[in-house]
Structure formats: structure tokens, C-alpha cells
Amino acid sequence: MRTLTKRATAPDQDLRCEAAALRWLAEAELQGGIHVARVRLASSDELVEEAILPGSPSREGARAIGAALARTHAAAAPWWGCPPPAWPKAAAGYVIDGSLTPVIPSAKLASSSWGPFFAEWRMEAYLRPLVDGGTIDSGQRALLERVASRVADGAFDAKEPALVERAISSSTPDAPVACARLHGDLWAGNVLWDGSSQAQTGGALIDPMAHGGHAESDLAMLALFGYPYLDDVIAAYDELSPLADGWHERVGLHQLAPLLLHCVLFGGAYVAQTLGVARRYA
Known part of the structure; x- marks a missing residue:
């Protein structure tokens, strides 16, 4: 090999x-x-x-x-x-060029649905260094926080694909999914x-x-x-x-996490693209 x-x-x-x-x-x-x-x-x-x-x-x-x-x-x-x-x-998450993508170490700390997880542990996790580093201004921050709030409230929650849903429905307390x-x-x-x-x-x-x-x-x-x-x-x-129905309309929403991470890694080059996507979900 x-x-x-x-x-x-x-x-x-x-x-x-x-x-x-x-x-x-x-x-x-x-x-x-x-x-x-x-x-x-x-x-x-x-x-x-x-x-x-x-x-x-x-x-x-x-x-x-x-x-x-x-x-x-x-x-x-x-x-x-x-x-x-x-x-x-000891690892809080994945590190790329000093940026952190966090993981949740315990089920006790985890959200019960996708929206709160994605809003807090992806969108907001990347927003903090962007704000602290001055990469985005207050108006841009407000737009992204508005989208994160809608996500956290479950406005865009959807079922997983069918095979994943089958795994979820057949899980047990000893082997949760x-x-x-x-x-x-x-x-x-x-x-x-x-x-x-x-x-x-x-x-x-x-x-x-x-x-x-x-x-x-x-x-x-x-x-x-x-x-x-x-x-x-x-x-x-x-x-x-x-x-799940409507998956086409959610593609940009899911892309916000990697776009925000690219803003963290590469600065303002990705800000305009990220904000353009975010406006569709505000």
C-alpha cells in the first residue's frame, strides 16, 4: 500500500x-x-x-x-x-490554520434537532472570530445573526434522507441514532x-x-x-x-457553514458571497 x-x-x-x-x-x-x-x-x-x-x-x-x-x-x-x-x-474540535470547528463531546450537551445545533455550533462558532477580527461590520453581523436565529428556532428543520431516517426509527436506547x-x-x-x-x-x-x-x-x-x-x-x-422535500431550497443554507469558515480562513474575499446566500434565508 x-x-x-x-x-x-x-x-x-x-x-x-x-x-x-x-x-x-x-x-x-x-x-x-x-x-x-x-x-x-x-x-x-x-x-x-x-x-x-x-x-x-x-x-x-x-x-x-x-x-x-x-x-x-x-x-x-x-x-x-x-x-x-x-x-x-483534550481536543475541542478540528483545527485548520488556527480556526476551530467544534464537536460536542457528550450527548448531554447536544441539541435535540438540527436547527439549534447548526446555529450555535456552526454559524455562531464561526461568527465570533469574524466579529472579533473585524472581518464583518455590525450590519453584516445583524443579518447573519438573524438567519442563525431563524435556524435555531427550527424554521428550516427537515427530515434526513430515507436511509438515515430508517436508522433513526430502528435505533434503541442502547444504540441511539x-x-x-x-x-x-x-x-x-x-x-x-x-x-x-x-x-x-x-x-x-x-x-x-x-x-x-x-x-x-x-x-x-x-x-x-x-x-x-x-x-x-x-x-x-x-x-x-x-x-426530503424541498432539499434544493436548503442547499444554500447548509453552505453557510463552510462559507463562514472560508471567511474566517481567508478574510473578506468570501464575505460578499456569504451575505448574498444569507439574505435568501433572512
């Missing part, structure tokens, strides 16, 4: 978080979930993982990716915002076209920020910067695990 090595780039980054995420997502492969790069070695400052042999985009591969991603989401998660098992106890098992940073660069001769799922996942969330968040992230044959990915997903 060819490997690649990653090293921590910030004092508060712990690569055991990413290793835990890779292993958690890989568990879904037993149920037909999408392939995930294998962890070979992990410590707080170094991660050695499988190097994916790149392949070429195709309509057939896209449909395989869509169906396999639906099964990965259906592997589910016990609470909104949960971290993967084997999560380092609240939501989908997400990759968490599912942009095009993290869903590789798998060129290995053993490839069964069209693609392979790398660089996750895995947590419990709404499956529509992963799909919205995949659409944010474009992906080859995306319509085929979505169609195959929807055929296997039908999406």
Missing part, C-alpha cells in the same frame, strides 16, 4: 482527530459505504495514511459515489455534533476519483472533519465549488435514499 504522511501545522492541531474520523467513516464500508483512506499510523503531530490512486471522472463512477455516500450517511451518528469514537479527550454520519468537509478535493483496480464505490474520501449532522450538509458542500457529474451523484443518492 502506498502511503502519504501529514504533519501538524499548528500547536493546537491534533492529527489523532483526523485519524479517528477516517476510521469512523471507514466502518460504513461494511454496509457498502464509500471507500475511505486507511490509517496506517497516527499521533498528535503525524498521520500516515493510504495514498489513493487517482482515477478519471465518469458518469458511472459518479453514480457509484452517490449510492455509496448515501450508505455512509446511513451508518448514522448518536447525537448532533458528536465526534468519532476514539476522539482525543439521531442523525447522519458526515464527512464534514466534503468539497471536491476530498472526494477523490478512485483509480485502483479494486475500486467498488467510484471514489474515496480523505481529509474528513467527521461528526453527526444532517446529510444535506455534505451534499451542499459538494455542490459549493463544483464537482464533475454532480447531477449523477445526487440522482444515484436520491434513488437509493430519497431526499
Whole structure:
């Protein structure tokens, strides 16, 4: 197996978080979930993982990716915002270039639905550094807080895709299920076209920020910067695990979290785009 090595780039980054995420997502492969790069070695400052042999985009591969991603989401998660098992106890979340995407360490701290989770632990978590750093002004802050308030109140809550809903309805107190098992940073660069001769799922996942969330968040992230044959990915997903009514209208809403994070990471370059999306939900 060819490997690649990653090293921590910030004092508060712990690569055991990413290793835990890779292993958690890989568990879904037993149920037909999408392939995930294998962890070979992990410590707080170094991660050695499988190097994916790149392949070429195709309509057939896209449909395989869509169906396999639906099964990965259906592997589910016990609470909104949960971290993967084997999560380092001292880690508050995923760190990228000094930014923090928090996880919720205990079900006792978790919201009972998507809206309050997304508003507090995604939108507001990214808003604070934007306000503190002066990246957005008071009027822009008011707009984003108004959207976050509507989200928190449940105005945009919707069911998960059908396979995830099935997992939720069949869960037990000993094995609770609240939501989908997400990759968490599912942009095009993290869903590789798998060129290995053993490839069964069209693609392979790398660089996750895995947590419990709404499956529509992963799909919205995949659409944010474009992906080859995306319509085929979505169609195959929807055929296997039908999406809730109105999902098209919620794509931009789910994109607000990665857009806000991009504002944190890259400054004002993404502010206008983020505000344009936010106005649709205010």
C-alpha cells in the first residue's frame, strides 16, 4: 500500500482527530459505504495514511459515489455534533490554520434537532472570530445573526434522507441514532476519483472533519465549488435514499457553514458571497 504522511501545522492541531474520523467513516464500508483512506499510523503531530490512486471522472463512477455516500450517511451518528469514537479527550474540535470547528463531546450537551445545533455550533462558532477580527461590520453581523436565529428556532428543520431516517426509527436506547454520519468537509478535493483496480464505490474520501449532522450538509458542500457529474451523484443518492422535500431550497443554507469558515480562513474575499446566500434565508 502506498502511503502519504501529514504533519501538524499548528500547536493546537491534533492529527489523532483526523485519524479517528477516517476510521469512523471507514466502518460504513461494511454496509457498502464509500471507500475511505486507511490509517496506517497516527499521533498528535503525524498521520500516515493510504495514498489513493487517482482515477478519471465518469458518469458511472459518479453514480457509484452517490449510492455509496448515501450508505455512509446511513451508518448514522448518536447525537448532533458528536465526534468519532476514539476522539482525543483534550481536543475541542478540528483545527485548520488556527480556526476551530467544534464537536460536542457528550450527548448531554447536544441539541435535540438540527436547527439549534447548526446555529450555535456552526454559524455562531464561526461568527465570533469574524466579529472579533473585524472581518464583518455590525450590519453584516445583524443579518447573519438573524438567519442563525431563524435556524435555531427550527424554521428550516427537515427530515434526513430515507436511509438515515430508517436508522433513526430502528435505533434503541442502547444504540441511539439521531442523525447522519458526515464527512464534514466534503468539497471536491476530498472526494477523490478512485483509480485502483479494486475500486467498488467510484471514489474515496480523505481529509474528513467527521461528526453527526444532517446529510444535506455534505451534499451542499459538494455542490459549493463544483464537482464533475454532480447531477449523477445526487440522482444515484436520491434513488437509493430519497431526499426530503424541498432539499434544493436548503442547499444554500447548509453552505453557510463552510462559507463562514472560508471567511474566517481567508478574510473578506468570501464575505460578499456569504451575505448574498444569507439574505435568501433572512
